[in-house]
Amino acid sequence: MNNPNIVILGAGYGGIMTTVKLQKSLGVNEANITLVNKHDYHYQTTWLHENAAGTLHHDRTRIAIKDVVNTSKVNFVQDTVISIKPEEKKVKLENSELSYDILVIGLGFESATFGIPGLKEHAFTIGNINSARLIREHIEYNFAKYNNEKENDQARLNIVVGGGGFTGIEFIGELANRIPELCEEYDIDKSLVRIINVEGAPSVLPGFDPQLVEYALNSLESRGVEFITGAMLKECTADGIVYEKDDKQVEIPSYTTVWAAGVRANSIVEESGFEHNRGKIEVRKDMRSPEYDDVFVVGDCALLMNPESGRPFPPTAQIAIQAADVVAHNVKAQAQGSNELEAFEPQILGTVASLGHNDAIGVILNDRKIFGWKATVMKKIIDNRYLLKLGGIGLLLKKGKFNIFY
Amino acid sequence: MNNPNIVILGAGYGGIMTTVKLQKSLGVNEANITLVNKHDYHYQTTWLHENAAGTLHHDRTRIAIKDVVNTSKVNFVQDTVISIKPEEKKVKLENSELSYDILVIGLGFESATFGIPGLKEHAFTIGNINSARLIREHIEYNFAKYNNEKENDQARLNIVVGGGGFTGIEFIGELANRIPELCEEYDIDKSLVRIINVEGAPSVLPGFDPQLVEYALNSLESRGVEFITGAMLKECTADGIVYEKDDKQVEIPSYTTVWAAGVRANSIVEESGFEHNRGKIEVRKDMRSPEYDDVFVVGDCALLMNPESGRPFPPTAQIAIQAADVVAHNVKAQAQGSNELEAFEPQILGTVASLGHNDAIGVILNDRKIFGWKATVMKKIIDNRYLLKLGGIGLLLKKGKFNIFY
Structure with missing residues (x-):
């Protein structure tokens, strides 16, 4: 046989x-x-928001398949x-x-864009290495253009993130760290940049403890992020979005809409x-x-x-x-x-959402809430455990996150 | 009084x-x-081509006015x-x-665009810090987009430089160094990228000794640059250029035309x-x-x-x-x-054109020709002398070019 x-x-x-x-x-x-x-690489989907914001290089996020798969034992077809x-x-x-x-x-x-007009054509998504680094470059390109135009165009500095779930919030946390650097690079007044989160639910981070959500909002708002909750995205065009809230439609001019509200x-x-x-x-x-x-x-x-x-x-x-x-x-x-055959029983060991490079919130075993520095360390431990499991100590040392005092 | x-x-x-x-x-x-x-800074126009190619950061090229001008003696008006x-x-x-x-x-x-249709609207120029860093980002953005499209779009990888004079050639030299890095960054096959120089005269670098011109062409062609001489740019659009050579019109699809042929x-x-x-x-x-x-x-x-x-x-x-x-x-x-009042008598001490980070050609005192490593060192000495003259040893150490063994 x-x-x-x-x-x-x-x-x-x-x-x-x-x-x-x-x-x-x-x-x-x-x-x-x-x-x-x-592709000839594996990538960590949960790190892509950092690549998209430009706070972590995508080569840290991807791992060549030949580095973890033994191609004399496994036939790899790209x-x-x-x-x-x-x-x-x-x-x-x-x-x-x-x-x-x-x-x-x-x-x-x-x-998934749920049939919202223009979203598929005009919004960016954090789906893979290519789309993540494109977001990074798209934002930077708009900043680079800003001071080259006679009339300043605010749409270049408005960044709309659709969806206040896990990915949307983690992306915003990184953006809030990245924007001051970009402003310095392109001689732009930091206070002009808007990071706007549009979320349909009454609150962001559904499923998280209200106390942690409050913590996250404070952390991000203190870095200038605006939250518009209970607002439905109605349309996305090449130069902005329209959302509806309290039966009123509001337009936001923006060349950068990142859709993080549906997969x-x-x-x-x-x-x-x-x-x-x-x-x-x-x-x-x-x-x-x-x-x-x-x-x-x-x-x-x-x-x-x-x-x-x-x-x-x-x-x-x-x-x-x-x-x-x-x-x-x-x-x-x-x-x-x-x-x-074995039966699978998932064990939720904890969930940590990053809020940028030095803040996070999370829930670990027995529903214990953590936030701030401890949560960022926990997040990195989770990431590093995976690398160890996937490719051993060699991969961990190559791609791990060790800057825990960052 | x-x-x-x-x-x-x-x-x-x-x-x-x-x-x-x-x-x-x-x-x-x-x-x-x-x-x-x-602006509140002075910049070295002769370094801008490096900022535009992305091989040198623009903060190396610019110098805060307050760093060289004593504002208790001079009134600075921005x-x-x-x-x-x-x-x-x-x-x-x-x-x-x-x-x-x-x-x-x-x-x-x-x-100066000499009335060539579309040049003013669609071509980039290496004129100041803003326009130089925009070119860097524009090229990078097109590379980032390349692998995000179902149909590969060659116009994203074709870079047309109008003019084979000093600035055009120096820019191309830097680009030839930069492109392999960009290809690695965005997973693009290096051989797909085209750097095309379109020059109206029969040869590039008018005024330079033919032997040095030959040297420059060899250096750049060996790094993949294409030269189209005796060709007049007829039109520039958002997605390409048209040139005329030997009474024939030729179109090159490109989203990046850099006009370096007229000031x-x-x-x-x-x-x-x-x-x-x-x-x-x-x-x-x-x-x-x-x-x-x-x-x-x-x-x-x-x-x-x-x-x-x-x-x-x-x-x-x-x-x-x-x-x-x-x-x-x-x-x-x-x-x-x-x-x-004194009379001014210019003294031409020498002219060196860079061909990238490790090659150059030049003529120094008494019409002595130099090329290669020696010429790159001479170029850096010229640049460093200026910094010393402008802002003393402090400025030289801060912004000088010392990587002579690069």
């Missing part, structure tokens, strides 16, 4: 961690492992997934087609005909699709129900990384012909 | 050096000295000159008006009604305007005839700096009621 073909789609948190686990636990004579990814044909056990790529015996879908998220699972899942719940595959306990015994799902494409709350777990890196352990175990079992 | 009012317009090479000389040689009880400049009224001995500024007894015009150059004296001179020769005031031997005994001209607004060749001296920093010595001497004499 031939070795089973294990195909892993996507080298995000879930996909790369599954691959790394499998390359350790499966011998080359037991299975053929293939990892498919668009290509873009077009569609999955689960009935035929095939995956169509842009440049080829792959057959699998066991498939792991780790295709991540894409941004959905990669639409390839839905388009490939999988049974789905708002684009995601509601997986079994063992992380397999309900329809196909040979298809596992990890990361943002998987919907995991929290039996306690009756609602889905949020799509976080933390859960993707934990799930990869179970997926790797179960893929290995299945490749070896065993039916003893 | 009141102290005479000495007003110096412009803090370029000629204006700032005249000011610095006068503050040393004239007591505060002898004259009131006022320096007018648009304002923009609107017009000069020599009959009334007045200067109109954007925010005020000044009266003078002795005037020094050092208003520098502006770019003229500041048009304020012409608009203020001074007798002029193609915009410049053809000064007497003592650097005074032929019409007004109380108006001196220094730098690019002054036309100096070379009696040997019968043609004007080129408008260089070297001559402006030398002329400032004579202007300062004569202004002082006139302020003290003397009629003993």
Whole structure:
């Protein structure tokens, strides 16, 4: 009998961690492992907001796949997934087609604009390395232009962030640190720059303890950030946005709108005909699709129900990384012909939202609230633990965050 | 009798050096000295091409006026000159008006586009700190966008430089060094980038020895630069240029056209009604305007005839700096009621054109040709001598170029 073909789609948190686990636990004579990814690097999605703000270089955020994947054990294919044909056990790529015996879908998220006019065309999203560094350059370019025009154009200095969730707030925290540097670089009066957060809910950071939210608002407002809550984005154009609040429409001139208020699972899942719940595959306990015994799902494409709350777990890196352990175990079992599959039970160890390079808020084990310096250290510990897990001490030293007294 | 009012317009090479000389040689009880400049800094025009390419930060190129001008001796007015009224001995500024007894015009150059359609609207010029850093950001922004588009757009990677004179060639030399870095930063294949020089004359670097020109072309072509000589720029649009060569029109798609083929004296001179020769005031031997005994001209607004060749001296920093010595001497004499004015005789000590950070060509005393490493050292010595002259050892250490083994 031939070795089973294990195909892993996507080298995000879930996909790369599954691959790394499998390359350790499966011998080359037991299975053929293939990892498919668009780029030749993995990146830490949770660090992209720093690249977008320009406070951290993107090379710190990305990790060459060859640095963590042993390409003598794993076949790496750099290509873009077009569609999955689960009935035929095939995956169509842009440049080829792959057959699998066991498939792991780790295709991540894409941004969702909910049909708001102009958002898709004119807003930026913090989705990947390319789009993150483009935001950095876009903001800088507008600052560079400001003093080259006879009439000062305020739209160059207004930055609108749509959405006050985790990503929006973390991005704003970095921006608040970056703007004074940019003002110095381009001889612009700092007080002219506006960072405006537009959030539909009555408050930012939904799900966080009100005391922590209050702390975050104070920290950001003291650095000049404006919050407009309970406001719905109605339109985005090349030179501004319109929001509605209290039945009134307000326009903000801006060449930079960053949309951080909506993500959905990669639409390839839905388009490939999988049974789905708002684009995601509601997986079994063992992380397999309900329809196909040979298809596992990890990361943002998987919907995991929290039996306690009756609602889905949020799509976080933390859960993707934990799930990869179970997926790797179960893929290995299945490749070896065993039916003893583990069940996945997420353990939320804590959540920390950064507010810039020297402030953060968070909740750790047993709902203990932390903020300020302690929270920034906790955030870096979380980031560093992942690097250690993914690539050992070598990777940690290369890409880790050690400036804890920053 | 009141102290005479000495007003110096412009803090370029000629204006700032005249000011610095006068503050040393004239007591505060002898004259009131006022320096007018648009910005609160002086900048080295001959370094701007490095800022534009992104190989040197603009803060190295600019010098705060308060760092070289003693503001307890000299009244510094940060304002923009609107017009000069020599009959009334007045200067109109954007925010005020000044009266003078002795005037020094050092208003520098502006770019000339010779009526070529679209150039003024769409081409960039290396004219000041603002426009130089905008070019740097514009190029970088286009590189950042390149991998964010479904269809790769070659116009983002084509950089057209109009003019193969001194500035054009020096800019290209820096660009040739910068492009590989930008390609690494944005994951772009270096071989896709085109740097294209379009020059009307049959050869670049007019006035240089043919052997040195050959050396320069080899150096730049080996780094991928393309030269199109004997080609006239016919039009510049937002997305490209059209040139004509051998009666054929050729289009090059490009979002970045840098116009380095034409400068003229500041048009304020012409608009203020001074007798002029193609915009410049053809000064007497003592650097005074032929019409007004109380108006001196220094730098690019002054036309100096070379009696040997019968043609004007080129408008260089070297001559402006030398002329400032004579202007300062004569202004002082006139302020003290003397009629003993010196005559200015330019001494061309040498000319070195940089070809990037480790190559250059030049001619020094007695027409000796130099190139390569020696020429780069000579270039730095010239630059450093100026800093020493302007602001002493303190300024030299702060802004000098010492990386001679670069």
